[in-house]
Amino acid sequence: MKKFLLYVAIILLLTTGMAVAADESWLELGGDYQLRYDNLNGTVHDYTEFMMDTPIPGYKVRNEALFTNRFGLNMKTNPLEDVSFKVRLLAYKIWGNQTNDAIKGLYMGMPGLESPDFDGAMGHYPGGSEIYVDQAYAGWSNILDLPIWFSIGRKPSTGGAPTNVRQNLEKTGTAGVPGFLIDAAFDGYTLGYAPDIEALPGFFVKWCQGKGMDNGYTHASAIPKDTDFGGLMITYYDSPKLHVESLVMEAWNMMSAPPDGMVVLDHYWPSNAALGNIQWWGLGAMGKVTDNLNLFATVAQNFFEPSENVRADFGMGMLWQQLYPQVRDRHSGTGIYVGGRYDIESTGTKIGLEYNHGTKYWMPYGATSNDIWGNKLNTRGSAYEVYLIQELDEKPVAKRGKAFVRIGYQYYDFEYTGSLNWLEVPVKIEDLTTHDTLGQGEQWFIPLRRATDLYVVFDVLF
Helix, strand or coil: CHHHHHHHHHHHHHHHHHHHHHHHCCEEEEEEEEEEEEEEEEEECCEEECCCCEEECCEEEEEEEEEEEEEEEEEEEEEECCEEEEEEEEEEEECCCCCCHHHHCCCCCCHHHCCCCCHHHCCCCCECCCCEEEEEEEEECCHHHCCEEEEEEEECCCCCCCCHHHHCCCCCCCCCCCCCCECCCEEEEEEEECCCCCCCCCCEEEEEEEEEECCCCCCCCCCCCCEEEEEEEEEEEECCCEEEEEEEEEEECCCCCCCCCEEECCEEECCCCCCEEEEEEEEEEEEECCCCEEEEEEEEEEEEEECCCCCCCCCECCCCECCEHHHCCCEEEEEEEEEEEEEECCCCEEEEEEEEEECCCCCCECCCCCCCCCCHHHCCEEEEEEEEEEECCCCCCCCCCEEEEEEEEEEEEECECCCCCCCCCCCEHHHCCCCCCCCCCCECCCCEEEEEEEEEEEEEEC
């Protein structure tokens, strides 16, 4: 009888294991953990504060020991043939805080990252231990047995090429977007087409459209409108040796503040829209010159088309002020981003160097990144970075199993005010004084002149 019961137990265990194995075939789990340390130092130039005409002499800011934990959980399932669903959850916590107060003052001149959190940066902006839905989207491929796909939901529009190089991550596939122009989560849809062209391996084209801000219930007003984004992305060539892509996009009825508002000078400012439109175009290439040397280069431009609308509370439109309507004009900015990484395969060591520069009116839609000061690619001026990555020499067990340490140094040289700001008129920072007047240099945000970040990152992928 005991043997019979033992046989039954073994059979039950085996069938249970087979059932679990069958379940796992349609559900895939993975994730990552990051511990980060930052030593931050910055210099603020003399300026005159906008609200109260207050003269502010220049000063220094620093945070000598900022520690953060970031945890990401990835889930993927294929409930039907050619139908998939993917989710990424993120939690990004500052040690010793359940808010972003410890670093709120560091985001100077980048209102897209002022608290409360910007919708497109949820989970990418250090704060408390809340878990946010970074991605959640469904995809349908091979529609009508053609190389056409459609996906909809909260899309994977962060960490795109070539920003993945310094993160020591693989480039996102057809779901990604160029990181040098857009780095923000979006709720929207994609329609793509990937014909098989022998001379252009990996070629595809896709249209992406999403909501930048939903203004909610409104009355018959000329100002309250939703902010919508749309863009055409083309990957011309995609191979291990070379990747070339472009993006043309536009924002209609650009909001005057982030979707959830912003806090400046300890006051909450709600958002509204219809300040005008912004267009972008960009071209990027990355690849391996040799088996060890990775190089990339990008160039992009943006164009501001301000409307006649202004915020009534502080009289600002898109890069112009109500009392000085003569400055309301179409402006354009240009940004470049170049870099490289040399990999020493025998030791698992990787050494990288990057540089980016933005002109007076440069503004990509980089609401998020892994940069504590704010996305360096938004800089109106120059940013430099050097880093070293050391991978752990351990045998992978998990599918994405990898662990590494990254030590780096960033130097920001801001030349003009208003990085990631489409409201204030950009002003050369060196020209600011403590006796500026309205329309002649008064500042809404703190004009950070220079900043450095010495960081150490420990990443574990599974």
